[in-house]
Amino acid sequence: MKRFLALLVRLFPASFRQQFGADMIEQIWTDHDRALSAGRLRAFGLAVATALDLVRSAVAEWLDPTWVGSGRTAKGDGMAGMASAWVRDLRLAARSLRRSPGFAAVVVGTLGLAIGANAGIFSVVDAVLLNPLPFTDPDRLVFIAASAPGSDFPEEFGVSSEFYLQYGEQSKLLEAVATYNAFTATLRAGDRAERVWMSWPTSTLFTTLGVTPMLGRLPVEEDDINVAVISHALWQSWFGGDSTVLGKTYEMAGAGRTVVGIMEPDFHFPDDRPLLWISNVIREEGLVPGRFGAPMVGRLAPGATHEALVNELTMLAGRLPERFGGPANYARLMEQHRPIVRRLDEQLLGPVARPLWVLLGAVGIVLLIACANVANLFLVRAEGRQRDLAVRRAIGAGRSQLIRSQLAESIVVAGLAGCLAVLLAWATVPVFLRSAPAEIPRLGDVGITVATLAFTLFAAVLAALACGLVPAVRGSAPDLKRLRESGRGSTRRRHWGRDGLVVAQTAMALVLLIGSGLLVRSFDALRNVDPGYDTEDIFTFQIAPEGDYLPDAPAYARFHMEFMDRLAALPGVESVGIVENVPLNEGTAGTRFRPEELANDPEAGSLLNFTFAAGDYFRTMGIAVRQGRGFRPSDHSSEPGNVVISSAAADLLWPGQDPIGRRLQRQGLDSWETVVGVVEDVVQSNFRDAAQPLVYFPLVGQDPTSWTISSPAYVVKTPRAETIAPEIRRLAREVAPEAPMYRVFTMAGLARDSMVGLSFTMLTLGVASMLALILGAVGLYGVLSYIVAERTREIGVRMALGAKAAQVRRMVVVQGARVLVFGVVLGVAAALGATRALGSLLFGVEALDASTFLAMSGAMIGVGLLASWVPAWRASNVDPIESLRGD
Amino acid sequence: MSRLEYHVLLALAGRPLYGYAIKDAVASESTGKLRPRAGTLYRVLARLMTTGLVSETSPAEAAEPHPGLARKYYGLTVEGRRTLAAEAQRLKGAAALAEKRLGVVEGRP
Numbered sequence: 001m002k003r004f005l006a007l008l009v010r011l012f013p014a015s016f017r018q019q020f021g022a023d024m025i026e027q028i029w030t031d032h033d034r035a036l037s038a039g040r041l042r043a044f045g046l047a048v049a050t051a052l053d054l055v056r057s058a059v060a061e062w063l064d065p066t067w068v069g070s071g072r073t074a075k076g077d078g079m080a081g082m083a084s085a086w087v088r089d090l091r092l093a094a095r096s097l098r099r100s101p102g103f104a105a106v107v108v109g110t111l112g113l114a115i116g117a118n119a120g121i122f123s124v125v126d127a128v129l130l131n132p133l134p135f136t137d138p139d140r141l142v143f144i145a146a147s148a149p150g151s152d153f154p155e156e157f158g159v160s161s162e163f164y165l166q167y168g169e170q171s172k173l174l175e176a177v178a179t180y181n182a183f184t185a186t187l188r189a190g191d192r193a194e195r196v197w198m199s200w201p202t203s204t205l206f207t208t209l210g211v212t213p214m215l216g217r218l219p220v221e222e223d224d225i226n227v228a229v230i231s232h233a234l235w236q237s238w239f240g241g242d243s244t245v246l247g248k249t250y251e252m253a254g255a256g257r258t259v260v261g262i263m264e265p266d267f268h269f270p271d272d273r274p275l276l277w278i279s280n281v282i283r284e285e286g287l288v289p290g291r292f293g294a295p296m297v298g299r300l301a302p303g304a305t306h307e308a309l310v311n312e313l314t315m316l317a318g319r320l321p322e323r324f325g326g327p328a329n330y331a332r333l334m335e336q337h338r339p340i341v342r343r344l345d346e347q348l349l350g351p352v353a354r355p356l357w358v359l360l361g362a363v364g365i366v367l368l369i370a371c372a373n374v375a376n377l378f379l380v381r382a383e384g385r386q387r388d389l390a391v392r393r394a395i396g397a398g399r400s401q402l403i404r405s406q407l408a409e410s411i412v413v414a415g416l417a418g419c420l421a422v423l424l425a426w427a428t429v430p431v432f433l434r435s436a437p438a439e440i441p442r443l444g445d446v447g448i449t450v451a452t453l454a455f456t457l458f459a460a461v462l463a464a465l466a467c468g469l470v471p472a473v474r475g476s477a478p479d480l481k482r483l484r485e486s487g488r489g490s491t492r493r494r495h496w497g498r499d500g501l502v503v504a505q506t507a508m509a510l511v512l513l514i515g516s517g518l519l520v521r522s523f524d525a526l527r528n529v530d531p532g533y534d535t536e537d538i539f540t541f542q543i544a545p546e547g548d549y550l551p552d553a554p555a556y557a558r559f560h561m562e563f564m565d566r567l568a569a570l571p572g573v574e575s576v577g578i579v580e581n582v583p584l585n586e587g588t589a590g591t592r593f594r595p596e597e598l599a600n601d602p603e604a605g606s607l608l609n610f611t612f613a614a615g616d617y618f619r620t621m622g623i624a625v626r627q628g629r630g631f632r633p634s635d636h637s638s639e640p641g642n643v644v645i646s647s648a649a650a651d652l653l654w655p656g657q658d659p660i661g662r663r664l665q666r667q668g669l670d671s672w673e674t675v676v677g678v679v680e681d682v683v684q685s686n687f688r689d690a691a692q693p694l695v696y697f698p699l700v701g702q703d704p705t706s707w708t709i710s711s712p713a714y715v716v717k718t719p720r721a722e723t724i725a726p727e728i729r730r731l732a733r734e735v736a737p738e739a740p741m742y743r744v745f746t747m748a749g750l751a752r753d754s755m756v757g758l759s760f761t762m763l764t765l766g767v768a769s770m771l772a773l774i775l776g777a778v779g780l781y782g783v784l785s786y787i788v789a790e791r792t793r794e795i796g797v798r799m800a801l802g803a804k805a806a807q808v809r810r811m812v813v814v815q816g817a818r819v820l821v822f823g824v825v826l827g828v829a830a831a832l833g834a835t836r837a838l839g840s841l842l843f844g845v846e847a848l849d850a851s852t853f854l855a856m857s858g859a860m861i862g863v864g865l866l867a868s869w870v871p872a873w874r875a876s877n878v879d880p881i882e883s884l885r886g887d
Numbered sequence: 888m889s890r891l892e893y894h895v896l897l898a899l900a901g902r903p904l905y906g907y908a909i910k911d912a913v914a915s916e917s918t919g920k921l922r923p924r925a926g927t928l929y930r931v932l933a934r935l936m937t938t939g940l941v942s943e944t945s946p947a948e949a950a951e952p953h954p955g956l957a958r959k960y961y962g963l964t965v966e967g968r969r970t971l972a973a974e975a976q977r978l979k980g981a982a983a984l985a986e987k988r989l990g991v992v993e994g995r996p
Contacts, residue, residue, distance in 0.1 A: 009925075012926075016929075016933065019933070019959075020906070020929040020932070020933065022959075023905070023906030023907070023929065023958070023959060024906070024925040024926070024929055025925075026906060026907055026958075027906055027907050027910055027925045027928070028925050030907055031925075049924060050924050050925065050926075053924035053925070053926040053927055054924070054925065054926040055926075056926065057924075057926025057927055057929075057930050058926065060930065061930060061933075066930045066931075066933040066934035066937060067930075067933035067934075067936070067937060068937055
């Protein structure tokens, strides 16, 4: 804001600024700071007053200089003469607008709102999407993943360690590569211990991105996995910005690691969450190939293209089996392997780009509609001035002079609207950001920047031209006959210009209406998805106990079973269960399972996801047991080897057969597990995705060292889900004082969060389309009112000759309806193309859903007819005597 | 002479002041009735300088230190001092006249 006010000082003539500019800025800033200490609202009020004063004084200084030198250039010839003529016209325009404050308020308000909405959304788009990533040469950074068309692997999956070695050592088109990840783990410093987001990238990450630390150094290969660099945010919040933190060792993700560097404040990778990066080194010794899942970033050599890189990497990956070995199916997979290469910014920002562009498009349409409305109002105003202009033309005013004087008004209007827009954006963007989904990166950088101001200026100039040019050009060629007619209105003149504007408005408003209608339908469909579990009255959290008292997997299992009993004893708790990956918060891992029937074929089986569950997990989550039973306490202790599978998994492994009592084997394990139950499928991470086949393991395997469940998610069914957290925290501190509680949610909250991306877009687009609908209706109303007013005389004659009131009403409504129908047809045609932009935002509804198109067209026509009813009613009340008295 | 012009001259009559100090002096000496914004204040100052009542000068004592560019100090010219005195005289006369007349009005039965 301060910068914006300082910019306004630039409106003053240069010589004035030279003398007083610094003093003015000092006063403005000091006043602003003083007002800020009295509250944000106070500061805002002062800023508005100061801005208005600056604009007024600057204009006054140009017109009536108080300072020697000010405005000197305004007189003279050539450019200067032109400038002074413009200044004179603008002054006249400002005066004439002041004489019709109602008109001025409506047009400035309409344009200000529309430009403000554009400025606001643009400031978000600019910070999130347009700003280049804060890395060196971000254009050369690529994201690399793997795909294997024809295999049963997912469409796209992360690479594994041998890819990193192969690409890093042998690619000529890549200067550097790194793999990375992001996860939560415990950070312990002194007596503070919390689960925080961390990343464990290869130490090449920083050189690949081309970043340097703010303090200290970056990890190098010799550091192995024993050092870490921390984010500026962590440095400030945990260590108070104390640089002696460098060289100290803290416990991160289960081991002591030394802090060697502190990153710049704007360094975030791969998203805004990780607070520290542990060094990692991948070596060839002991590497097991085929452990996929790591995202990879690479830096292209100068001039290398994505296509060339894909070819090179295909070739390099094809040689992996001969270098690293691996089973036969690994070799086959590598034959099918195709690398996926895309720009890093596309990878990191892609998911949020579409909704933001859709929103910017929507408010852009609102601006066009607002321009059409304002242009219409200017046309009407110019109409009333025809006579005046004809006189000016008759006494020798040039055409360009007339255009300039007409355009001046719309420039003044757009200028004022631009100022209003910046203030609006400044005031509303923080509110907008608070309701935005947290997964949008870089939201913290959003603000009214120079780019936003430039965009607003651009929008205002465009609006001025759009609103002013047509009326100005039309008005500059006034009909000299008008002078003779002494301004008498003609009976039925063409209104092509205005009708055209209303048609365009209707069409654009309808596009937005249909778009938001489709989103509402999607939202509704998503809300009605049956995820396979309840979301009400369930509280979930994780703790990660560790210490000498937990030496092995059975010890962990006992801990969890006992803790579940303690939780179940809390008042109001109905049931308690645990699961390794709670739906909507964490994804499950996948691997190959084979049924006993295919035991002879080592490569047979299906890709299934798996997780671990215990206690009353299924009952707590409301996951129905279809066949057999859920887990019993003995499954986790005395009789291991039982599993529960989901319906989809049963269908994949034993289609059409009873799976109870059958056995299956997880790849990499020697033991066979027996199916004791089949449960309903669940949506794991996203309501939009189909349920994945899932195998639930108990807490301990048949061999006590098979797996260890150290930090599962607890789920607690209780009506007090929203308020029970402090009690559970106390209990957790009793049983495991060393373990922080984290990932604390209610399932209802997780369900809300999983839809916030869509609901946010839907709400914003809904507001935009309502605005468009209202503006469109107002436009139609304005045009019909004007036509009725102009035809009062004709209507009077008709009624004097015996026309009924109903006939007159119909005449006006039909005129409105004709324009409406044109608009709706055009709008539907445009929407057929435009709704495709919504693409992946839609769910459970086609982009060309006929019922939505019909319903929204109906709504548009309904509102339009309503808008034409008022002028029609007014027309039918015309008193023939009154209307003809003028003659 | 406008009220703001009068108060700016009044503020500078004591000693040369820099921009923000003028604003503060005007605000306090008008008991808060005048709180000129930057645009308005500096146009008035510019007009007073152009008409030769105020000029840029050096501060009376050592300027109080502050960050940024050196501040510009403004003071009354001889002409400014005379004009202010004349205006004050005029105001005094006008005020006396007003009091007298109001007194007459109040005194009526």
